[in-house]
Amino acid sequence: MFAKVFTAATLLTAASAGCVRPSSTSSAAPSGPTGIPANGKFGIMALRSASPIHFASTSAEGSHLYLNAPETGAVCTGDNGGSAVFYLKDGGLYLYTTDGAPAQQMWVDRSGMGQGITGYSTGGQGVPRNGETTGFAIDSNNSLSFNGVGFLACPGAPNGGWSIWVDAGISQPGGHEGCLGFSARAVEESSPFPCEYSQQ
Template sequence: MMLFQTISALSLLLSSAVAAPRNAPAAFDVMALRSASPIHFAQVNAASRGLFLNLPQSNATCEGKSSGYATFYIENEELVLYSTEGEKQKVFVDRSGMGQGVIQYITGDQGIPRYAELKGWAIDANQNLVFKGEGFVACPDSIDGAWSIWLGEGLDQPGGNTGCLGFTARTLENKKPVGCEYTQ
């Protein structure tokens, strides 16, 4: 009887392991860390092809009740906005002299600027989101009073912005992500 119970338990364990999705990307949200600043603990949102902090409303179309913040996953070094349906929305960086580290996203097979890069996203050992090892800056006075997010690769005030602050982009695991399509 004991042998039968052991075999049954092992069979159940193996069948659930086979049924579990393999290599499913881990979904996460992103929170800004910058002590004593208006962006400390602000969560990243997506709207109008850009990423923002302290955006009051993203106007995303979601498949359920959303937290109001953007959820991401990384697949093949590409940062993708989480959705279970429709075309993927992928985040790119333009580090050229013209782009100055602008971060935006495309939907489906929309074209990207000439020098834009989709690959290079990672989560470092401290659970921080980085692009090719670089962190980020946020600049005030963007849409609806939000802070626009740029790559922080040596430019303190990218795109002619002023008052920008460097920040750490801490990832927060999202175990119950809600798929959304973000505005163009």
């Protein structure tokens, strides 16, 4: 899977050369047809030129998302190369899990306390008090956004990875320094393996 993501990343190099933090004023609705089919499965690749997270894949561990995290603890039916696999449904972003397993859905907390923190809940686990679960969309460039805004990655996460936050207008969410805005590019996975991702 990583090889497939890297190949896609190579093809996108020219288009992403001027990658900057997505505008917070853009529309959450797709501006045109997306390359990801309805109910299609995809990985999320970070695009931020000349940075440690450029072309980094997204993994899920301990109820949160990370870039460049070498270990995930996910139990999968095959090898996804350590990358998490997602799908969209009714504005919600879900992890692709095994049949019969509890759903694992992404949430975002943009409140003053949450500052844009992201995570995922499993089954009846619930979400934080100010957590939002709908508003995810993929545009015609296959870029993922949440209610029209992009994402930040902050260093210092477990295993040397970068934690993923929604851009809530705070440059150092959670007090983290060195955070970078990035474009979250959805990369279609034609034959992904379902997983059960670890919980906090």
